[in-house]
Amino acid sequence: MSRKPPPKRARAKQKRLSPDDRRREFVAKATEFFSEEGFGGGTRDLARRLGVTQPLLYRYFPSKDDLIKEVYRTVYLEPLDTGWEKLLTDRSRPIRDRLQEFYNAYTDVIFTRKWLRIYLYSGLKGLDINRWYVGVVQDKILARIIRECRHEAGLPAQSKPSASEIEMAWVFHSGIFYYGVRKYIYESPVLEDKARMIGDALDVFLAGFGRVIAAPAAPKCAPVKAIG
Amino acid sequence: MSRKPPPKRARAKQKRLSPDDRRREFVAKATEFFSEEGFGGGTRDLARRLGVTQPLLYRYFPSKDDLIKEVYRTVYLEPLDTGWEKLLTDRSRPIRDRLQEFYNAYTDVIFTRKWLRIYLYSGLKGLDINRWYVGVVQDKILARIIRECRHEAGLPAQSKPSASEIEMAWVFHSGIFYYGVRKYIYESPVLEDKARMIGDALDVFLAGFGRVIAAPAAPKCAPVKAIG
DNA sequence: ACAATGGGTGATCAGGCGATAAACAGCGAA
């Protein structure tokens, strides 16, 4: 009766993908799905969004948890390894330019609803991969920024930045990061000009960092000599 | 056989609480529970932690969702209304002292695993109460800080801070806030001396703010005259 | 043309979920 006429048409529409590509497609769509619903979202809803039935997921992934792990991997690797080291340490350019360009690019990648939500969800789970990422940010980004700032301020180089220097870099970095959280997760109104926000944050940080580092216990009116 | 002898003893141990107190106790423990498990945590597990059976919850709360809403209310109201206005606007004291004392106290309240986790979970849900809280922070805290900073820098008062000023205050505030996230949610190692972190953040912000505000489009070596 | 292969589906299972109803237990008033 209502038996479909041969659904070849419908089949024909979906282009043939290699198994690996199909799998990657699943992971990508699953990332979107879990970013909205949280990892408590059901496999049936996910399958519906993929346009397939739920048992099919288990042909590509042994369990929901394995699928989730692969979502983590792709999300956490996405913003990494795009030639920052050279950018951050290229002393032929003013430090402010380098940092502005870096944060413009970095936030272009991570300031999406999808990325930020997956990141926070996984952070709340206390996953190892989250701590690993935080460590990468600290070692590959913040430590370098500190080193460049010290160089800029004419301070002696040191192998490892001090704990309080790292902390200052974290406070600076987090301030920028949280702009994305406010905009894409809380959906609060923010200053629309992202580059302006980064620029102002940089100006405040660069102006303040030199003074604080140069005079660790100084009163607030210490002479400015570390910068300029 | 293993039927308990009259459990009067066990009953006697738990002190009689008024229904309202009992209810409050439930909400408090539920807050702890949900902060660890997320709001997907089961009512049976919650009841077990309360030392009662699951249906009893439904005598005190019509549904799980109502219980959760009350958790939100208590959590979001906890850090509010502790006389900040006077503290922040008391111009008889140096601004740095005021801000240091304020952030010491504010972070004493919100830097707990419980508070931060509930806050982030509810933020991810996109709840109205979250946007409301963000608005309160902006109006009652950040706008005042900006006003005091402008005053300190000898700049003319204005009824409303500009969007970019608010944004700078957000970046500053978020930097401090995220210290708590890193410590209590990601459980990353952080600078142990919280007051030092706040102090450094303040020094950077106060030193940088004046320069940026005084010379909006200035190069990075503009003379420092707004502060000091 | 035809069997084989493997992507895809319908039916289903066991378990956990939120929620409800009925039974029970302790306590103060009559």
Next chain:
DNA sequence: TTCGCTGTTTATCGCCTGATCACCCATTGT
């Protein structure tokens, strides 16, 4: 004591979840 009230438990319902199995059908190699 006895009644009734309130706090608490036992038993249970319907639903949804992650996961599995047997089956189907389309493409492909020969």
